[in-house]
Amino acid sequence: MTVVGSNGAALHSAGKNHRAILGYLLIHSSSVVAMSKLLDKIWSGAPPRTARKMVHNAISEIRRSFGSDNNEPDFIITQSPGYRLCVDPESVDLYAFRRLVREANELVVSGDLPSASARFRAGLDLWDGDALSDLVEAGFRWPELGAIENERLAAYEAFFAAELRRGRHHQVATELDGVLAKWPSRERLGSQYMLALYRSGRQVEALEFYRGVRRRLNEQLGIAPGIKLERLHELILQHDPRLDIDPAVSMPVNGLPLF
Known part of the structure; x- marks a missing residue:
């Protein structure tokens, strides 16, 4: 802090x-x-x-x-x-971050994806490590800190969704590689990474990533990947044309967005 x-x-x-x-x-x-x-x-x-x-x-x-x-x-x-x-809320990074993310989400709804991506990026760039990391290191475990981290992750997911809809899969694959190193269990980020790899012509790597997730979940928790990751895996194997870029939609699976 x-x-x-x-x-x-x-x-x-x-x-x-x-x-x-x-x-x-x-x-x-x-x-x-x-x-x-x-x-x-x-x-x-x-x-x-x-x-x-x-x-x-x-x-x-x-x-x-x-x-x-x-x-x-x-x-x-x-x-x-x-x-x-x-x-002043603008003097606190957390509140400036929340404002930028709120504006970005509104721009996504309006269809202005480039401006939305810029707002998401500006908000995410305010982060310099985890929220109040010095207090976490000192032993404080407040639920509020976990909630703030979830806000950050949700912003990453919304940002990458906007970037994928813009056709910026190469950039998404590169950045998500680092983000997933920090949060390997975040399934939506994993789905976005697989899709970005696939769209970048890296199908083998996308499938290898899926197998790694499946193996880790089975060994650590005794569970299988969630329905969206499983469905994406199937679609990649089938070279389903619905995985191609369509900026108008985030392809639904059982009523839920795929990415």
Whole structure:
């Protein structure tokens, strides 16, 4: 987690709990976070007797670090039953990312795929590692962090779907190779990778990828790939013409989009 002052310099909050308090308020920016919720999230449901005082002291130190000492306005407001972080949404990468993805999805609906891809790319480029990775490394396991990661993955999937509809399968295959190295179990990404390989004339690699997924799922979980991946595998074997580029559709399988 990095906080940047108005002069462009990075500001630092010392201490794991200080960063966790700031991070949790940041995730819920513009909403009041109850003191009880902070205690639960920072100490995993088992706060020490002095936890409330520790939070009060941490908030004061964060205000001093990011406030008057750096000519910044007080951005943490005390508001019953806790605190509220007041920041411009565009100054927080997470909220800028969400806006860009929302705009991109609207452009997909309107049929402007090049502009949609550009918005998706701008949003995804805001990421520099995982969300609040320093807190994850410090042992915090908040459900909100998993939800944010799913937002990022959904944006990747929507971006690659738009790119495939634009006929940019070579670029998709190259980029997905790296993305799948980080998230190998995301099945829709796997389907998009197989389709991109197939459209790039790399059918053998697409089938090898499928066999690898099938083998890994069987060995690790004792299950088979999902229906969309299975169906795509069959269509590739058949050289089905419906796999050819059609920017108007994402070919449905049992009522669900294939990619």
